[in-house]
Amino acid sequence: MTAQTLPFGTLIQIDRKSATPVFRQLANGLIDIISKGQLKPGYQLPASRDMASMLKLNRTTVVAAYEELQLQGWIETIRRKGNFVSGHLPITKPKSFHSTTLANGTAMEPGNFYRTVAAPQSGTRKLKPQQLMINDGYPDARIAPLDVILDRYRFLSKRTNTCNKLLSEGALGSHSLRTHLSLFLSRTRALDITPEQVLVTHGAQLAISIAAKMILQPGSTVIVGELNYVLADRLFEQLGARLIKVKVDEDGIDVEAIERICKESRPDLLYIIPHHHHPTTVTLSAERRIKLLDVIRRYRLPVIEDDYDYDFHYEHAPILPLASADHNGYVLYVGSISKTLSPIVRLGYLIGSEDFVWQASKLKQVLDIRGDVLLEESVAHLFSAGEMQRHLSRSVKLYRKRRDQFCELLHSLTGDIANFIFPNGGMAVWTVFDPGYSIPQLAERLSDKGIYLNDGSLHRYKTDVNGIRLGFASLNTNEMQAFARALKESR
Amino acid sequence: MTAQTLPFGTLIQIDRKSATPVFRQLANGLIDIISKGQLKPGYQLPASRDMASMLKLNRTTVVAAYEELQLQGWIETIRRKGNFVSGHLPITKPKSFHSTTLANGTAMEPGNFYRTVAAPQSGTRKLKPQQLMINDGYPDARIAPLDVILDRYRFLSKRTNTCNKLLSEGALGSHSLRTHLSLFLSRTRALDITPEQVLVTHGAQLAISIAAKMILQPGSTVIVGELNYVLADRLFEQLGARLIKVKVDEDGIDVEAIERICKESRPDLLYIIPHHHHPTTVTLSAERRIKLLDVIRRYRLPVIEDDYDYDFHYEHAPILPLASADHNGYVLYVGSISKTLSPIVRLGYLIGSEDFVWQASKLKQVLDIRGDVLLEESVAHLFSAGEMQRHLSRSVKLYRKRRDQFCELLHSLTGDIANFIFPNGGMAVWTVFDPGYSIPQLAERLSDKGIYLNDGSLHRYKTDVNGIRLGFASLNTNEMQAFARALKESR
Numbered sequence: 008m009t010a011q012t013l014p015f016g017t018l019i020q021i022d023r024k025s026a027t028p029v030f031r032q033l034a035n036g037l038i039d040i041i042s043k044g045q046l047k048p049g050y051q052l053p054a055s056r057d058m059a060s061m062l063k064l065n066r067t068t069v070v071a072a073y074e075e076l077q078l079q080g081w082i083e084t085i086r087r088k089g090n091f092v093s094g095h096l097p098i099t100k101p102k103s104f105h106s107t108t109l110a111n112g113t114a115m116e117p118g119n120f121y122r123t124v125a126a127p128q129s130g131t132r133k134l135k136p137q138q139l140m141i142n143d144g145y146p147d148a149r150i151a152p153l154d155v156i157l158d159r160y161r162f163l164s165k166r167t168n169t170c171n172k173l174l175s176e177g178a179l180g181s182h183s184l185r186t187h188l189s190l191f192l193s194r195t196r197a198l199d200i201t202p203e204q205v206l207v208t209h210g211a212q213l214a215i216s217i218a219a220k221m222i223l224q225p226g227s228t229v230i231v232g233e234l235n236y237v238l239a240d241r242l243f244e245q246l247g248a249r250l251i252k253v254k255v256d257e258d259g260i261d262v263e264a265i266e267r268i269c270k271e272s273r274p275d276l277l278y279i280i281p282h283h284h285h286p287t288t289v290t291l292s293a294e295r296r297i298k299l300l301d302v303i304r305r306y307r308l309p310v311i312e313d314d315y316d317y318d319f320h321y322e323h324a325p326i327l328p329l330a331s332a333d334h335n336g337y338v339l340y341v342g343s344i345s346k347t348l349s350p351i352v353r354l355g356y357l358i359g360s361e362d363f364v365w366q367a368s369k370l371k372q373v374l375d376i377r378g379d380v381l382l383e384e385s386v387a388h389l390f391s392a393g394e395m396q397r398h399l400s401r402s403v404k405l406y407r408k409r410r411d412q413f414c415e416l417l418h419s420l421t422g423d424i425a426n427f428i429f430p431n432g433g434m435a436v437w438t439v440f441d442p443g444y445s446i447p448q449l450a451e452r453l454s455d456k457g458i459y460l461n462d463g464s465l466h467r468y469k470t471d472v473n474g475i476r477l478g479f480a481s482l483n484t485n486e487m488q489a490f491a492r493a494l495k496e497s498r
Numbered sequence: 499m500t501a502q503t504l505p506f507g508t509l510i511q512i513d514r515k516s517a518t519p520v521f522r523q524l525a526n527g528l529i530d531i532i533s534k535g536q537l538k539p540g541y542q543l544p545a546s547r548d549m550a551s552m553l554k555l556n557r558t559t560v561v562a563a564y565e566e567l568q569l570q571g572w573i574e575t576i577r578r579k580g581n582f583v584s585g586h587l588p589i590t591k592p593k594s595f596h597s598t599t600l601a602n603g604t605a606m607e608p609g610n611f612y613r614t615v616a617a618p619q620s621g622t623r624k625l626k627p628q629q630l631m632i633n634d635g636y637p638d639a640r641i642a643p644l645d646v647i648l649d650r651y652r653f654l655s656k657r658t659n660t661c662n663k664l665l666s667e668g669a670l671g672s673h674s675l676r677t678h679l680s681l682f683l684s685r686t687r688a689l690d691i692t693p694e695q696v697l698v699t700h701g702a703q704l705a706i707s708i709a710a711k712m713i714l715q716p717g718s719t720v721i722v723g724e725l726n727y728v729l730a731d732r733l734f735e736q737l738g739a740r741l742i743k744v745k746v747d748e749d750g751i752d753v754e755a756i757e758r759i760c761k762e763s764r765p766d767l768l769y770i771i772p773h774h775h776h777p778t779t780v781t782l783s784a785e786r787r788i789k790l791l792d793v794i795r796r797y798r799l800p801v802i803e804d805d806y807d808y809d810f811h812y813e814h815a816p817i818l819p820l821a822s823a824d825h826n827g828y829v830l831y832v833g834s835i836s837k838t839l840s841p842i843v844r845l846g847y848l849i850g851s852e853d854f855v856w857q858a859s860k861l862k863q864v865l866d867i868r869g870d871v872l873l874e875e876s877v878a879h880l881f882s883a884g885e886m887q888r889h890l891s892r893s894v895k896l897y898r899k900r901r902d903q904f905c906e907l908l909h910s911l912t913g914d915i916a917n918f919i920f921p922n923g924g925m926a927v928w929t930v931f932d933p934g935y936s937i938p939q940l941a942e943r944l945s946d947k948g949i950y951l952n953d954g955s956l957h958r959y960k961t962d963v964n965g966i967r968l969g970f971a972s973l974n975t976n977e978m979q980a981f982a983r984a985l986k987e988s989r
Contacts, residue, residue, distance in 0.1 A: 128856070129669065157651065177621010275611075366613065373707075374736075
């Protein structure tokens with residue numbers, strides 16, 4: 008028998024002492040399975056030789072049973088092809104995952120044993136073939152050194168000992184990648200960390216999930232921006248926490264409001280995106296940053312600093328992350344490699360004190376066991392070969408140019424129906440339409456012209472903000488112009 | 499400026515109206531950064547030309563500042579290489595992630611703002627170079643069609659529209675993979691499901707995590723086997739649930755005990771591994787299976803059926819999963835592609851009613867956004883090309899042979915110190931040593947002989963069970979013999 012077919016040996020009971028001939032027992036057994044719907048119309052029965060070996064029967068017995076089934080109309084025999092369950096059967100639909108009737112005659116209703124999840128699902132609208140995608144701020148996967156990663160991946164995959172070694176490294180993630188990340192983050196962000204303070208995760212979202220789960224319990228309170236990255240809000244709610252919303256203006260989140268909240272209550276967590284805030288792209292001013300660090304220290308306020316976009320700024324020098332200042336381990340730092348390379352490469356990281364990261368690695372193991380060790384090791388190779396650094400330099404130059412181009416087009420096309428913030432960094436333009444303007448309807452009209460636009464439902468969770476993030480980093484000149492033409496005709 | 503260096507533009511404030519010369523302001527600014535430890539010994543300062551452009555200064559000003567720093571001993575100049583922060587400085591260690599002193603003079607202690615996680619971390623012992631790994635039941639990655647996956651991955655990665663389409667498919671996972679899985683599971687396990695009932699996840703552990711989180715809350719109760727897969731126990735505890743342990747004997751879990759518990763209380767979940775139970779490899783008998791299905795229906799008991807090993811049985815035909823019978827959506831089914839292909843390929847799936855899977859996909863999005871869409875699509879290609887089926891046939895044949903070989907060796911070597919269960923399927927042999935025998939010490943002795951053996955800490959969470967899973971599927975004849983030789987000399 009092989010793993011590729013149903014286990015007929017256990018499904019069909021043959022009783023050699025029965026008065027019913029064995030071939031008929033087999034036929035009846037198969038009819039039973041077909042009636043239950045476990046063998047669906049069109050299913051090819053094993054060849055008589057294979058079936059005979061599975062059931063330890065004589066082959067002629069199986070042939071006789073198949074003939075019986077054919078005569079009764081349960082199966083159809085196609086010459087040189089085999090025996091197939093007939094397509095014209097009044098079979099009972101199997102009820103495994105549907106409503107059913109209990110032995111005592113009462114109906115068993117679908118259960119309410121599980122929660123419903125209040126969150127947008129991004130997969131409700133699908134890209135049509137040949138549509139151009141306007142995402143909400145992805146890098147351009149076409150310029151990522153994916154071939155270098157794949158070459159390395161293939162090379163490493165042939166080395167059994169390397170693979171085993173990586174598998175034995177545990178839930179922290181590839182040691183080599185953690186070493187390169189600690190050096191890179193030290194050089195670019197003045198984070199003074201060791202590899203033991205880096206937890207590699209399957210994407211930055213999982214890093215936020217793990218950090219939040221390490222801190223929050225049902226009933227905890229989390230300070231978040233208003234607006235905020237929607238999937239972070241929904242995550243904290245899923246963990247049973249209550250959100251305390253604090254306004255975000257052009258200088259970032261209102262730090263005085265955060266201090267007032269800390270004075271009044273003891274919030275359990277602050278979630279903040281100081282650079283290129285999501286969705287608005289504003290950056291926390293240096294003044295507020297200094298004030299916030301003081302609040303963090305005085306109130307011992309745990310912080311998740313989501314810095315998914317740090318490497319991409321175009322105007323002036325970036326402000327260092329909160330995590331680079333004195334905070335005694337209260338600031339947890341989350342970054343994304345998916346944003347640096349390609350949304351297809353799911354890699355992120357979480358930085359904290361050595362003990363925090365060790366505890367978090369155990370939580371990661373319990374939730375997810377381990378990451379993609381060969382992918383992690385291959386990305387580490389990008390750093391050691393200098394490819395990551397070259398890629399970043401190229402990307403920043405290119406995206407700065409694209410931002411300028413895109414904003415110019417956007418200005419000329421939306422001046423009277425929308426306002427946007429010229430972003431200092433990142434990969435998207437936060438565009439706020441007039442209150443009466445329907446973004447979902449715009450998305451519909453653009454769709455007819457071959458443009459896929461997120462209709463903003465992932466960001467418009469507050470009814471009085473009619474905004475959308477328009478990603479420019481992944482669009483070349485032709486694509487921008489195609490978008491502009493479609494927008495001109497559709498607005 | 500580039501993304502590759504510290505943002506000196508914001509770190510150093512130059513006041514052109516000050517009485518202090520600009521070059522000295524720059525030097526003092528750099529001294530300040532070095533003293534804080536943000537620039538570590540050995541850090542290479544940007545070339546004077548780059549620094550000048552970042553700070554919008556004249557290059558000669560920067561050269562003067564660097565000379566000043568060199569004279570004061572803060573930096574060292576190496577000809578033709580550049581300027582480096584000196585290695586002999588009495589600098590203050592930065593305190594970001596360490597204990598610090600507050601402005602009011604009191605010490606700020608490392609926080610207890612986060613939980614400690616009671617779980618084994620598998621990465622505490624690392625494989626040494628050239629050591630042979632005896633894992634606890636992995637497939638042999640060397641026979642997996644990884645090249646076919648990588649070729650497909652590379653091919654798809656060049657097709658921007660395909661990538662964008664996959665990214666737009668949302669959190670359920672690749673539609674193509676879900677379609678192939680639903681056909682495959684229907685053919686091999688009589689699961690009557692549509693692609694909308696399949697959630698693809700980053701490994702089976704994440705599938706269990708998501709399913710459990712959909713059902714459990716702090717205070718919930720979960721029936722588990724004793725013994726049980728340790729990471730499942732630890733996961734349920736992390737979700738705040740209480741474990742109710744039910745004995746597992748040679749016929750699987752004690753179903754009468756489960757019924758008694760259901761009568762007495764209302765447990766929220768049963769977690770069960772009916773095929774090749776982890777760690778003991780026993781299979782739930784057909785009789786108990788029928789009884790259990792009755793209990794599930796009568797008490798409306800939600801079940802996570804973890805069937806990570808279904809495709810690998812060697813003796814007789816497998817028993818169909820609980821999920822293939824009538825249960826009205828109460829049985830959630832978890833499977834692993836990592837176990838089918840290679841531990842390096844992290845893919846699993848969760849099967850449930852269409853509504854359950856939709857809700858779970860929203861939870862997955864909030865925890866993890868999405869999976870590795872190109873990997874998923876490339877594995878779907880394995881199915882459509884027939885490669886997965888061929889690979890499974892080959893694997894089952896090979897692993898059956900390896901099981902026989904391995905058990906013969908094991909029998910001759912451990913007869914007087916350990917007992918093992920000859921497994922009907924799966925990839926490991928559950929070996930129970932005499933109570934006084936130290937598996938960690940055995941692991942130490944084997945390590946000296948070039949064999950890496952999990953010391954059993956992942957399974958020995960009960961002090962009265964001195965067992966370990968010995969994976970045979972990934973060992974060829976030479977490797978088995980090397981293990982046998984080392985075991986003979988070390989036992």
